[in-house]
Amino acid sequence: MRPPEPEGGQPPADVLADAALALGAKGARAARDAVARGRDALASVLALPPGTRPAPGAPPFNDRAWTEQAPWALLRRLHAEGERTLHSLSDSARLPAHRRPLARFLAQAVADAAAPTNFLLTNPAALRDAWHTRGASLARGARYFAQDVRTRQGRPARMPPGSFRIGTDLAATPGRVVHRNALLEMLQYSPRTPQVHEVPLLLVPPWVNKYYIYDLAPGRSLVEWAVRQGFTVFCISARDHSSSTLDVDVEQFFTDGVLPALDVVLRTCAVRRVGLVGACSGGLFATALADWLAQTKTAETASLTLLATALTLPEPFDRPHASWEGEMRVLVELLSRNRRCVDGRKLALAFDLVRSEAQLWEPLTTGWLRGERPRAFDLTAWNDDNLDVPRKLFLDYFTVLAHGFDGRGRLRIAGRDLHPGHVTADTFALAAQIDHIVPWETAYRSTLLLRGDRTFRLVPSGHMGTVVSPPRPRTRHLASAHLPATAAQWREAAVPVEGSWWQGWTDWLAERSGGQVPSRIPRPRPGLAHDRAPGLYALHGWPAQLVQPTDGETPRSDSG
Numbered sequence: 001m002r003p004p005e006p007e008g009g010q011p012p013a014d015v016l017a018d019a020a021l022a023l024g025a026k027g028a029r030a031a032r033d034a035v036a037r038g039r040d041a042l043a044s045v046l047a048l049p050p051g052t053r054p055a056p057g058a059p060p061f062n063d064r065a066w067t068e069q070a071p072w073a074l075l076r077r078l079h080a081e082g083e084r085t086l087h088s089l090s091d092s093a094r095l096p097a098h099r100r101p102l103a104r105f106l107a108q109a110v111a112d113a114a115a116p117t118n119f120l121l122t123n124p125a126a127l128r129d130a131w132h133t134r135g136a137s138l139a140r141g142a143r144y145f146a147q148d149v150r151t152r153q154g155r156p157a158r159m160p161p162g163s164f165r166i167g168t169d170l171a172a173t174p175g176r177v178v179h180r181n182a183l184l185e186m187l188q189y190s191p192r193t194p195q196v197h198e199v200p201l202l203l204v205p206p207w208v209n210k211y212y213i214y215d216l217a218p219g220r221s222l223v224e225w226a227v228r229q230g231f232t233v234f235c236i237s238a239r240d241h242s243s244s245t246l247d248v249d250v251e252q253f254f255t256d257g258v259l260p261a262l263d264v265v266l267r268t269c270a271v272r273r274v275g276l277v278g279a280c281s282g283g284l285f286a287t288a289l290a291d292w293l294a295q296t297k298t299a300e301t302a303s304l305t306l307l308a309t310a311l312t313l314p315e316p317f318d319r320p321h322a323s324w325e326g327e328m329r330v331l332v333e334l335l336s337r338n339r340r341c342v343d344g345r346k347l348a349l350a351f352d353l354v355r356s357e358a359q360l361w362e363p364l365t366t367g368w369l370r371g372e373r374p375r376a377f378d379l380t381a382w383n384d385d386n387l388d389v390p391r392k393l394f395l396d397y398f399t400v401l402a403h404g405f406d407g408r409g410r411l412r413i414a415g416r417d418l419h420p421g422h423v424t425a426d427t428f429a430l431a432a433q434i435d436h437i438v439p440w441e442t443a444y445r446s447t448l449l450l451r452g453d454r455t456f457r458l459v460p461s462g463h464m465g466t467v468v469s470p471p472r473p474r475t476r477h478l479a480s481a482h483l484p485a486t487a488a489q490w491r492e493a494a495v496p497v498e499g500s501w502w503q504g505w506t507d508w509l510a511e512r513s514g515g516q517v518p519s520r521i522p523r524p525r526p527g528l529a530h531d532r533a534p535g536l537y538a539l540h541g542w543p544a545q546l547v548q549p550t551d552g553e554t555p556r557s558d559s560g
Helices: 013-024 026-045 070-090 096-111 124-130 138-153 224-230 249-269 281-296 324-335 342-356 356-369 378-383 392-401 440-448 487-493 501-510
Strands: 173-182 183-188 195-197 201-204 233-238 273-279 302-305 411-414 416-418 427-432 453-461 476-479 495-498 516-518
Touching: 070 096, 096 342, 096 356, 138 356, 138 453, 173 249, 183 249, 201 249, 201 281, 224 495, 224 501, 233 249, 249 273, 249 281, 249 392, 249 411, 273 281, 281 302, 281 416, 281 501, 302 440, 302 501, 324 342, 324 378, 324 392, 324 416, 342 356, 416 453, 427 440, 427 501, 440 487, 453 501
Parallel strands: 201 233, 201 273, 273 302, 302 427, 427 453
Antiparallel strands: 173 183, 183 233, 195 516, 411 416, 453 476, 476 495
16 A cells, blocks of 8 residues: 655655666766776785775674685675775765765665675685584574574574573563553562662653663663662553554553553652653653653652653754655555554664674674574563554654654644653763664754753663663763763763763762652552563563463463
8 A cells, every 4th residue: 555645745656766866867977986996906906915904884804714815805805895886876966965874874784785794605704614514504504594584584593592581581670560551561679678769760661672671681680770779660561562453653652651650650659759761762751751740740750861862863864854754654664564563573673774784694694604693692682572563653753753843743742742842850861872773962962952950971882781781890981061062062071980870870860869768569459460570561472481480470471
């Protein structure tokens, strides 16, 4: 079914036609340039100094054959020249400025896919392994390939299947489900201290992933850390919508999901103040909730914590062009499982393509060509545990970001316009220096939209490192006492701070969380089946043998 044509813009087919014409106008010249580059590569390859590093962004040619043996060095150089040619085409002046970032992304994706390391006959390490093992590595690789086709729709596994058990190795902090409806569950965690801070914390996770990025492996769990520091912690766990009949938009998720969850927190703790924490896409809802409380006066936001959160799109995507909405509808159609849901596996693949060499091609070469599974890693297990999300919610979310909460993109909930500029609560914002999903500059610009006292920190890691950062020796991050007008100015003034941001955050939080009160123990709720953490919704997709039963409960996974 053809997506509706956006008002005042071109249909997607015309957009693609324009792009093709723009490239076609230079097609002959580009072909000549490619031939010339290939000729130059052939002429210069034998003069390539041993140990020369590949160009930035190229796949890891870390086998010695790529620099010490002329045929492999030639192949590597030809690939590098082809990659440069693709990038020169993507930067063509004939392409409109708003098309060039997508063209660069596609060029890099094609270059990564075409790397000689991805194919058996052009991978010297894989050929050497096959020779030394008398073909055993190829047999294992074929078995892994068949397993991945059967269980992962052809995506190469990034760790041995069944490496973790949920409730034991992941999402293991003790707690109970204290609220459940058709959209989400609410978990309350058991205290570890006799006294706790008066103000509870409500954690809003990314709704495109399961909640336990907050509660990863023991010792690497932000929830566990906060509980040990004397905080009462509640966390939302969103439902997988693959079998749901609901067609949920942003407003319904907020009014029927987030607001009832907040009400449970306030009633359970008998307080009128709450600390809000949001990560990635959950940060928008945490920010909207802070504004909602400021407008309705139903409660007070004691603090707001935003982890790798974008309240606007990265430049230059923050200035939508005429056909933006039509293209977004095409994207949603491609990612969807059916008319109601965006397929979590397709969405995860789209994110993986942003770093395809590390996320797709390296596991492929390691597993299928060399017959080795990468080591098990808790973040990889979480990243592979996907949620199907409602299409309307997905599209509404990006529309709000693209239009900056104003005009057609405004976030209007129950007759109220919500905007970051209304939020006056103290904010602790964190970003990651090498984040491929929310660039740290975008997170910084988003922080500037807020009012009140704002603290911004930068960690030297990737996207998920903004949540998972346990204290360990030589841990450092960047901080600055001021928030200048641009991210570049902030970076120039920032200084290193010893220790994990967890430590600085809980110190900051303690100053805004009131006095000490007796610890709050989560109580069983009548009628809530399987109410031990991690709850029912987090178990969706987990086989029964990898679910840890608690207190005699029968292991159960939510398959529907």
